[in-house]
Amino acid sequence: MIPMRRWILLFFILFGVRCSMAANVQCNIENERIYCTYYLDRSDNQNGKNVEFHWVSPDSPDDDRVRHFQIPARHGSVYDYRFLPGRAKGVWHVKVIDLDTNETVETTFDINTTDDSMFEED
Numbered sequence: 447m448i449p450m451r452r453w454i455l456l457f458f459i460l461f462g463v464r465c466s467m468a469a470n471v472q473c474n475i476e477n478e479r480i481y482c483t484y485y486l487d488r489s490d491n492q493n494g495k496n497v498e499f500h501w502v503s504p505d506s507p508d509d510d511r512v513r514h515f516q517i518p519a520r521h522g523s524v525y526d527y528r529f530l531p532g533r534a535k536g537v538w539h540v541k542v543i544d545l546d547t548n549e550t551v552e553t554t555f556d557i558n559t560t561d562d563s564m565f566e567e568d
Contacts, residue, residue: 483525504536
């Protein structure tokens with residue numbers, strides 16, 4: 447018979463492995479761009495997936511955006527990006543919807559400075 451402590455440890459190991467395989471979205475700001483990448487377990491993508499990125503501005507609905515992507519079978523990620531200059535300051539909300547299962551993953555990121563120099567003419 448297995449002691450109770452080992453059952454608890456086994457449960458947390460199995461639960462932790464399953465949680466790490468769940469889809470997620472991560473955003474990074476670098477080189478005047480905001481990159482948001484949707485990651486999923488390749489084994490959950492045997493036939494390809496259709497997803498939508500929803501960018502929600504903290505300030506103006508005119509800056510919101512929805513983009514549709516097809517992820518090829520057995521691929522594990524897709525990304526969308528936006529230029530940083532001209533974006534509203536504040537906390538942005540990014541949501542990715544798996545259109546095949548209707549599952550949603552979300553994240554936020556903060557823009558605390560903007561530099562419009564990219565759009566200035568010399």
